[in-house]
Amino acid sequence: MLRTHTCGELRLTDLNKQVTLCGWVHKSRELGGMTFIDLRDRFGITQLAFNLDWDKNMCELARKVSREYVLQITGTVIERQSKNKNNPTGEIEIKVTGFKILNEAIIPPFTLEDETDGGDELRMKYRYLDLRRSVVRKNLELRHRLAIETRNYLDKKQFLEVETPVLIKSTPEGARDFVVPSRMNQGQFYALPQSPQTFKQLLMVGGFDRYYQIVKCFRDEDLRADRQPEFTQIDCEMSFVEQEDILNTFEGLMKYLFKSVKGIDVPDFPRMSYANAMKYYGNDKPDTRFEMKFVELNDVVKGKDFKVFNDAPLVVGICAKGAAEYTRKQLDELTEFVKRPQIGATGLVYARYNNDGTIKSSVDKFYTEEDLKKWAAAFDAKPGDLLLILAGDEEKTRKALSELRLEMGNRLGLRDKNTFSCLWVLDFPLLEWNEGDPNLPESMRGRWVAKHHPFTSPKPEDIEKLKSSPGEVRANAYDMVINGVEIGGGSIRIYNKNLQATMFEVLGFSKEEAQKQFGFLMNAFEFGAPPHGGIALGFDRLCSLFGGADSIRDFIAFPKNNSGRDMMIDSPSEISEEQLKELGVKLS
């Protein structure tokens, strides 16, 4: 090794030791005849001391190096005069006796401090410099720790880690595939997996009993905020289980991770049906760090002269505790918020339950104070609370109110990143009607699609409705939701080939299509498939949740931007005519 110690490990107990350190010049400063350099590596920062009196040449050399030079120094550990209690090595410094510049450095395009002046684009382009910032490095250290602990837990539970292939087969179900032209089988393509779904099911058919993998998956989507074309999943599957077993096993995993990585004891996860999540939160991934449940007001508000409420299929609101003193300006902001096109409400009705017991609303023209007291009672509101009410089409209104609820949660400081509220959402619908998501190929629009995926089993008692009322069939599917983020989801799978064939039929696959796309799975089911189910957890998202961040980008070493470009290596890029020719493809 070019060093005897790292820059993070020397203490007062090492006084007088001869040491050699390597690292980057983080900062330097002159103080009279002295020069100090903060030498940085992954493990910490150690102060180097030079003195014109000790060694004039060396001190002058030290004054010439600038930030990010790479040094190898030798010296003696001495006690510092002015100690820095914030740095674990802050009680000592190195009296330098040997000094070597291992590499020079030009000035970085942004400052490599916890707070940086580099914008996103610049940081992405020079990601290798951004990675030197301790905040970014700590995020990736957290990721490493989470991966290790995840494997520890699953290994103890007898899960086998199995690598599934990356070059697989394109299927039209779900999102768009990335494809890879095959040179050896011209005119044919591999696809990159959106998930190892069919392989993990085949591993169960193969008797592997418990499988896991921390695995890259790929989705060629138009990238919305904070999506990446390649992302990582903790992917798991178990045989001879029921839903309850999966919930217990992975609730156990999450409790173990919170405890081992963050030292937090998380209580048992509450469970909520999809129907109740939509009813009380307008959202299948409710943020339960705060209450503020939806209250339906149709029975309370109708029958007066207020046409908006009378005509609306749904009038529904939330009670924001202690927000009665919101100013007119703040209320106008909320109205603007709900009227933004992406929220889509036509207006906002509010009622202030003042501390003096009076109630004033934005619709006093139509409702007496007595009427409003009934509203307050419906919300179980107390003096000092603010009622916020939306009206309109059922689905859209719930969705808009969900956004308003989250906005109020933010404004009232109810969404602390260091508080964690975990939840299972259960009993999802098996199917949803797809009008024509422009992200889907044309052939996939205007038909029933699997809400989870086509291998999810319906609840046994709902199977008979599969053909008659597909929309009413509930699935043995579950989502793990933490702080309003869907951390993972899964289902108990279909393991009967006839039921699987029916499912493909309902999804509009012809027998030939089903056989062509999923024949290998249906054939496998002929040979004795065990009951099985599983889950996939979004690992990037889990890391950012544990790191208390909103974005996943800084928990990925080399992320891509919203156009799917790696700004650092400048990819994707053109390839040679020769390569195209060998592959048997050309640009159109």
Added chain:
Amino acid sequence: MLRTHTCGELRLTDLNKQVTLCGWVHKSRELGGMTFIDLRDRFGITQLAFNLDWDKNMCELARKVSREYVLQITGTVIERQSKNKNNPTGEIEIKVTGFKILNEAIIPPFTLEDETDGGDELRMKYRYLDLRRSVVRKNLELRHRLAIETRNYLDKKQFLEVETPVLIKSTPEGARDFVVPSRMNQGQFYALPQSPQTFKQLLMVGGFDRYYQIVKCFRDEDLRADRQPEFTQIDCEMSFVEQEDILNTFEGLMKYLFKSVKGIDVPDFPRMSYANAMKYYGNDKPDTRFEMKFVELNDVVKGKDFKVFNDAPLVVGICAKGAAEYTRKQLDELTEFVKRPQIGATGLVYARYNNDGTIKSSVDKFYTEEDLKKWAAAFDAKPGDLLLILAGDEEKTRKALSELRLEMGNRLGLRDKNTFSCLWVLDFPLLEWNEGDPNLPESMRGRWVAKHHPFTSPKPEDIEKLKSSPGEVRANAYDMVINGVEIGGGSIRIYNKNLQATMFEVLGFSKEEAQKQFGFLMNAFEFGAPPHGGIALGFDRLCSLFGGADSIRDFIAFPKNNSGRDMMIDSPSEISEEQLKELGVKLS
């Protein structure tokens, strides 16, 4: 859980317990009024007992199920009358009281025993059935164990596991890339990584100090025997190190794996220069489980009337201990062996050192017994030994003799799969002249190419020869060789941008090409790159070595065949016109 126990855990100590088991019908047999079923899961096999006298209906039901049916049974643990000492559960059986068929099964196309009648193609097509065979499952369990222990070791040594991207940039260096057309950046392509080489170097520039990853890599090669288009590496990089540090760290890893996974204490790895490996074994990955070193005979054999030897630039041989009694037929076989086109020798000269002290050779016409005694002395041969000698062009003859040596090793039983001989091969040439490997794009032929890769550092004392005598420059590169298999290789990297630029120049890159392909790396080197180096170990090959197998295929859950096809999912396959159109490519 649908079971209380697995099929591998019940013992005599569990007598009289009520249990529920799930699994596959492995075998069944009738014995008078009794029926026995071997129920199998991943964990073992437990015998189920039925008796017409206990429950006629159930016993008859049990007689109807055939192999690979999936059952859930309930019953009482009882002591077996005739115990099976070869099975850990062989002292007990289950007196079945509850019986449920979870799934039916048609007859598998091959027998699911350790020895199977399924050929390779059939096994690949029905891989999910092949995985039920305990030999295949055990291979994958071994792989899981090796991955866990690798991570344990590296984690303790403060390596950080970092995921590098899969969608990267195509570079012309090395083998052919798999490419992925970008829909969002039409006309441009991602490439799948042949290794995370540049990313791990950038992580070192980013101060990550120690990186590892067990990672999928991709190479679009014409598949020779036992290569896969996607394969897995243990990929590592360290900063502030010299070659010695890398050798110690990864020799340590391998010793740890042998100890923790196989219980074997492996001695310190001997080290051999590339030059000596070629001189004594004709091979840069010599199998050192046995000696049988090459002995050069030019000084001993020349100057007689034997034109073949006189004209040959090199006469070289091996001494096969105790093989003097080889029959004429066996010797003819060896001659045929070396004359095969892939070996390419023109003939084989042998000399038997008989037990009675006489020596008889195939060239007695030209050499007296006294001459032959000198040969024997050169080999340090003893009575009973057989000398095998080839002559011809230096490089070809060494290569042919290397093959003959391995063949003799096999014939003499010197290549035991349970013996492990580890070795470092050092001081590789930095560059090799490439005449025109048809696997390389045309532009890459007839020029100097990097033997390891273009980031490998030359030995400091050889740098001055980079431009004048590129072929003589040695690299700071090393291979880990076990039992004649290259398990891994790596190098100390160039970290100086000027040296890297020189290297690209020697490799025939114009400045523009170098900037276009590797600009991001050379730019990164402007900002203070630390001295660094690393290694990559072939994980599939390591697993097969530990498993005592020749092929890597059965250590990969879902391998591809020699045409790069996944026979099970029938991939690659055609994709829709719509997909092609969206991607902006068409078939040519």
